[in-house]
Amino acid sequence: MMKQECIMVYNLRDFDERPYFEEYTGEYGLSMVTTAETPTPENATLAQGCRYVNIITTPADRPLLEALYQQGTRYIVTRTIGYDHIDLDAAKELGIRVANTPYGPDGVAEYTILLMLMCLRNMTSIRHRYLGQDFTLKGLIGRELSQMTVGVIGTGRIGTRLISMLTGFGCRTLAYAPHPNAEAKKHAEYVSLETLYRESDLITLHAPANAETTHMINEDALAQMKNGVILVNTGRGALIDTAALLHGLDTGKVGGAGLDVIEEESDLYYYDRREELLHHRDMALLNSYPNVVVTHHMAFYTRQCVETMVRDSVRGIVADIQGLKNPWRVC
Structure with a gap:
């Protein structure tokens, strides 16, 4: 029988994650x-005696890691695909x-297709106008995805699945990745x-955030694109230089954007910030554009993905305890 170990789970959501955690830790x-x-370094004491710590996308920098290490932590798993928030x-x-928990790509x-269609059909303007009881059509004419050339940057599991889905729309699809794949x-x-x-x-972004990809969409990249290009990002906020994007929106170089992720989002997303003054000028500016759709890092959020993230974060810990190969370990 496996020695019982304790997992310290931070940012636990009772309304969706807890039942899965109880199921799989019990199993x-x-x-x-x-x-x-x-x-935080201050509440790292909650993990005292726990070799295993389970987190989400909140930054795990050196001070936090040192504080957790002092409490006995020797393994951290993030319930996310990305792990750029952890100081490896x-x-x-x-x-x-360190381990992560990739979930199914669907x-x-x-959600990426949802943002594409919302941008192409001017959904932000449509909703604003409808809620104001303005039912006119002028300025709302859309474009059809079937007539687009779509560029997919990053062809891992998600990018490749998106490419497959796009075949149903009849659009021309281009792809770029350091390592092309047959699918x-x-x-x-x-x-x-x-x-x-x-x-x-x-153009839709599905690359990881690292030294090579941070701000890959910058002033120079935008200058190479078509006037009125649509940008969609369900990858990582750091892929787009927000200042360059705002300038592109102001000049019309960028005709619209669908952003499920933005830079400096970690202190905002998944918290109730009503009645608070938000010190995020760029987000306020992005929300002011009628041709921009911003959502709060929701693309992953389905029942299937939540269960997978919890289940596999636990399974990786079990593999580590048993000394087995851990497919979720990144370092």
Whole structure:
């Protein structure tokens, strides 16, 4: 029988995650300490005696990792695909293993198409006008996805699934990735990044955030794109230089944007900030444009994805305890 271990779960949501955590920790004989709080050096004491810590997208920088290490933490798993919010260098130096939890690609791929269609059909303006009881048509004429050339940057699981889904719309699809894959090649033409920028009417981002991709959509990249290009981002906020995007929207270079992620979102998203003064000028500006759709990092949020994230975060811990190969470990 496996020795019982304790998992410290931060940012636990009672309304959707707790039942799955109770199910899977019970199945594997694990105990659990939970809090709705975000992990900080100050509340790292909650993890005392827990070798395993479970977090979401909140930053795990060196001070936090050091504080958790002092409490006995030797493994951190994030209930997300991305793990750029964790200081991997600090984790390696401390001897803390890090894992993530990829979920099925359908939810994000479907949501990406939703944002594409909302941008092409001017849904922000339509909703504003309708709620104001203005039922006129002038200025609301849309475009059809079937007539677009869509550029997909990043052809991992999500980008490849999106490419497959786009076949049903009849659009021309271009793709760029450092490592092309055979599945995506069935339905998309791999091209250089410069060609994708030049020929795409709509560009959607599905790359990880790292040193090479941060601000890949900047002033220089926008200058290479068509006038009126539509940008969609369900990847990571850091992929787009927000200042360059705002300038592109002001000049008309960017004809619209669908953003499920933005820069500096971690202190805002998933918290109730009603009645608070939000110190995020860029978000306020983005929300003021009639041709921009901003949502709060929701593309992943389906029942299937939530269960998968909880289940696999627990399964990775079990693999670590048992000394088995852990497919979710990243360092």
